[in-house]
Amino acid sequence: xxxxxxxxxxxxxxxxxxxxxxxxxxxxxxxxxxxxxxxxxxxxxxxxxxxxxxxxxxxxxxxxxxxxxxxxxxxxxxxxxxxxxxxxxxxxxxxxxxxxxxxxxxxxxxxxxxxxxxxxxxxxxxxxxxxxxxxxxxxxxxxxxxxxxxxxxxxxxxxxxxxxxxxxxxxxxxxxxxxxxxxxxxxxxxxxxxxxxxxxxxxxxxxxxxxxxxxxxxxxxxxxxxxxxxxxxxxxxxxxxxxxxx
Amino acid sequence: xxxxxxxxxxxxxxxxxxxxxxxxxxxxxxxxxxxxxxxxxxxxxxxxxxxxxxxxxxxxxxxxxxxxxxxxxxxxxxxxxxxxxxxxxxxxxxxxxxxxxxxxxxxxxxxxxxxxxxxxxxxxxxxxxxxxxxxxxxxxxxxxxxxxxxxxxxxxxxxxxxxxxxxxxxxxxxxxxxxxxxxxxxxxxxxxxxxxxxxxxxxxxxxxxxxxxxxxxxxxxxx
Ligand code: FES
Numbered sequence: 349x350x351x352x353x354x355x356x357x358x359x360x361x362x363x364x365x366x367x368x369x370x371x372x373x374x375x376x377x378x379x380x381x382x383x384x385x386x387x388x389x390x391x392x393x394x395x396x397x398x399x400x401x402x403x404x405x406x407x408x409x410x411x412x413x414x415x416x417x418x419x420x421x422x423x424x425x426x427x428x429x430x431x432x433x434x435x436x437x438x439x440x441x442x443x444x445x446x447x448x449x450x451x452x453x454x455x456x457x458x459x460x461x462x463x464x465x466x467x468x469x470x471x472x473x474x475x476x477x478x479x480x481x482x483x484x485x486x487x488x489x490x491x492x493x494x495x496x497x498x499x500x501x502x503x504x505x506x507x508x509x510x511x512x513x514x515x516x517x518x519x520x521x522x523x524x525x526x527x528x529x530x531x532x533x534x535x536x537x538x539x540x541x542x543x544x545x546x547x548x549x550x551x552x553x554x555x556x557x558x559x560x561x562x563x564x565x566x567x568x569x570x571x572x573x574x575x576x577x578x579x580x581x582x583x584x585x586x587x588x589x590x591x592x593x594x
Numbered sequence: 595x596x597x598x599x600x601x602x603x604x605x606x607x608x609x610x611x612x613x614x615x616x617x618x619x620x621x622x623x624x625x626x627x628x629x630x631x632x633x634x635x636x637x638x639x640x641x642x643x644x645x646x647x648x649x650x651x652x653x654x655x656x657x658x659x660x661x662x663x664x665x666x667x668x669x670x671x672x673x674x675x676x677x678x679x680x681x682x683x684x685x686x687x688x689x690x691x692x693x694x695x696x697x698x699x700x701x702x703x704x705x706x707x708x709x710x711x712x713x714x715x716x717x718x719x720x721x722x723x724x725x726x727x728x729x730x731x732x733x734x735x736x737x738x739x740x741x742x743x744x745x746x747x748x749x750x751x752x753x754x755x756x757x758x759x760x761x762x763x764x765x766x767x768x769x770x771x772x773x774x775x776x777x778x779x780x781x782x783x784x785x786x787x788x789x790x791x792x793x794x795x796x797x798x799x800x801x802x803x804x805x806x807x808x809x810x811x812x813x814x815x816x817x
Contacts (some may be wrong), residue, residue, distance in 0.1 A: 354687075356687075367687065417686060417688075419688055419691065420686065420688035420689055420690055420691035421690070421691050446687055446688045448686055448687060448688070451682055451684055451685060451686055452681060452682055453680065453681050453682065453683055454681075516690060518678070518682075518690060518694075518699060519678035519681055519682070520678070520681035520682040521603075521678070521681070551602055551603065551604055552602060554603070555602055555603050558680070558681055559681055560677060560678040560680075560681030560682070561603040561606065561607060561674045561677055561678055562603070562607065562780075563674070563678070563698055563701060563776070564695065564698060564772070564775075564776040564779045564780065565694045565695055565698040565699060566694050566695055566698075567690060567694040570694060578779070579784050579789075581779070582779050582782045582783070582784035583782065583784075584604075584782075585604055585607070585608070585779075585780060585781065585782035586781075586782030586783075587782075588602075588604045588605075589604075589608060589781075589782060592605065
C-alpha cells in the first residue's frame, strides 16, 4: 500500500518545527506502523537526509516508549494497543497519515516525534514506591489480601507510563497515570502505610509540573493501551480527600 | 499568588463539584416554584411563593450563600480552564478523535453562556424587585404583595425572549448532563453497582430540569 505521511519535524527542543510530507510506497499491510517508519527512515538515510526521530524500545507493547499521535489519536486508530503494536492493515491504501508528537507543556519535544517524559519519573520519585527497609524477606502469604483488591491493584499496575492519557486529554492532564500509580499501592496493605503522603506528594508534583486538571472527559481511558480505568482517578480523588482531612 | 491558585488541582475540583451539586439542588427548588405558574394561571400561588422567598429571613441569608456558590463555582471553573489551556501551549494539527464525553468538552463555553444568562436573568427580576419596580398583586384574601408572576408572564409572551430563553436552557441542560456524573467522579464516589445508576440519574435530571424550565414559557406563550 502507498501512503502520504505528514510528519512533525523539529531539529531540537528550541527549534521551530514544521510538518513535512513524505510518500511511502509498497508497504505491506502486515507491516507494523514502526516498521513502516523504519522503511521511511532507510529511504531518507539512502537519500542522505536525516531520519525521523521517534521513541521505541521493546516493540512488544510492554515498555511504553513508543509514543506517536497518529491521525488525532495517541497510538493510532486501534484500541488498547501501543504504537508498536499497530499494524498497517488499519490504514487504507492512499490514505494521508498525520503523525505528531505528544503535546503537553510538561512533555517538551526533544526532536521530531520524541518528547521528554521525565516529568512522569519525577512524579514517581515524589511517592510512587513503597519504602523497603533492610531485614529478612517477609513471607509472601503472611499478609492476607482480598482477591478483588489484588486484581484491581494488578490492573492499575499494568500502566506502562507511555503518556497517551496526557496526549489524548484536552487538558493535558496526567490524572490517569498518577491515579494508576497511586492505586496500585493504595489497594494493598504494604502500600497503605505511606498512602496519605504518597497521594499528596504525587498530586503536588503533578500540579507543579504543569499538567492540566481532569475534567472527567474520559478520553484518557479510551486511548490507554493498558485500558486503565477512570475509576482509578475517582479512587485517587478519594485518597487525596482522606489524606487532606486526616 | 492567591490561595485559590495554589490549591491543588484535586482540591479545586472537589470544591467545584460541591458547589455544582449545591447549584443543582437550587435549580430543583427554582423549577418547582416556576411550575406554580402553570398550575395556577391566576399567579396567586407563584406570587405567594415568590413573596415568601423574597421576605423570609432564613432565605434572605441563604440567598447570599447561593450567590457565593455561583461565584466560587465560576471563579474555580475559570481558573481550572486557564490552567488547562496553559498545559498545552502547542496544540495538535489533527483534533482529538478519541471517544469521550461530548458535553464535557464545552463546559467552559456553556458555563460562560449560562453566566451571561444569569446576569440578564437577575437584571430581569432581581434588580427590578430590589428597586421596587414590580407591580402590586391584588387578590381578595391574598394580602398585599408584588406581582412577580406578571413580570414572568409578560416576558414569556415576547417571542424573542422565549426563543432566547429556550436556547439558554438547552445549553444549561448540556452543562448539567456532564456535570452531574462528573461531580460524583470528582468526589471519588464511584462504585461498580451505583455508578451506572448515577450516570442514568444525571441524564434523567438534566432532561427533566431542562424540559421543566422550557415547557413553562412555551405553554404561557401559546396559552
Ligand atoms: S516500543 Fe515498547 S511499548 Fe511500544
